[in-house]
Amino acid sequence: MELINALNWRYAAKRMNGRPVPAEQLNNILEATRLSASSMGLQPYKVLVIEDEEVRKKIQKVAFNQAPIVEGSHLLVFAAYANVTEEHIQEYINHISTVRGVPVETLEGFKASMMRLASRTPEQNYQWAARQTYIAFGTAIAAAAEERVDATPMEGFDPEALDELLSLKEKGLRSVTLLALGYRDSEKDVLANALKVRKGVDELFMKVA
Numbered sequence: 001m002e003l004i005n006a007l008n009w010r011y012a013a014k015r016m017n018g019r020p021v022p023a024e025q026l027n028n029i030l031e032a033t034r035l036s037a038s039s040m041g042l043q044p045y046k047v048l049v050i051e052d053e054e055v056r057k058k059i060q061k062v063a064f065n066q067a068p069i070v071e072g073s074h075l076l077v078f079a080a081y082a083n084v085t086e087e088h089i090q091e092y093i094n095h096i097s098t099v100r101g102v103p104v105e106t107l108e109g110f111k112a113s114m115m116r117l118a119s120r121t122p123e124q125n126y127q128w129a130a131r132q133t134y135i136a137f138g139t140a141i142a143a144a145a146e147e148r149v150d151a152t153p154m155e156g157f158d159p160e161a162l163d164e165l166l167s168l169k170e171k172g173l174r175s176v177t178l179l180a181l182g183y184r185d186s187e188k189d190v191l192a193n194a195l196k197v198r199k200g201v202d203e204l205f206m207k208v209a
Helices: 002-009 023-034 053-061 087-100 105-118 124-148 158-167
Strands: 043-050 074-081 151-153 173-182
Touching: 002 124, 002 173, 023 173, 043 053, 043 124, 043 173, 053 074, 053 158, 074 124, 087 151, 124 151, 124 173, 158 173
Parallel strands: none
Antiparallel strands: 043 074, 074 173, 151 173
């Protein structure tokens, strides 16, 4: 299974060499992210793709100066909806109708089942959306490994400062996590050739009869 080989190859690169990720590889990673699993298919998040070096330098300042943000080729910012509204749900229903060529009226039952989201508090919806965002985030990491592109996941940043920097609040979004894409610098990164350390099968998995 090629995915197993790719996951054995990958690690969270601490230093990158500045080599740009080719457009084809980047687009494959983004397409895999787009196709990621999502509850009800709603995808309550956005992914900001940042290549501009000056913008990444500003982000680095609110992210504990982590090197991959500027040494990498691109930075993906995963941002969840700050709330899930009736408007979001109706837009999604309309999109299903268009893509599948079915009348909107036939989707009323599905729409009704989704409307429970609109009755929850914004914070409840954000927490749910953030968990959905992590599913896409994980897919992006695996996709990058398939493309032999290093991907460094990062939660270490000031979310309020980042939201202000990228004007996310005005877009109805809140930052969740970061993913730097690029290529490892094997000379500067002491972990580049280290063995992967993970729990064993018997320790991680519990079989329930």
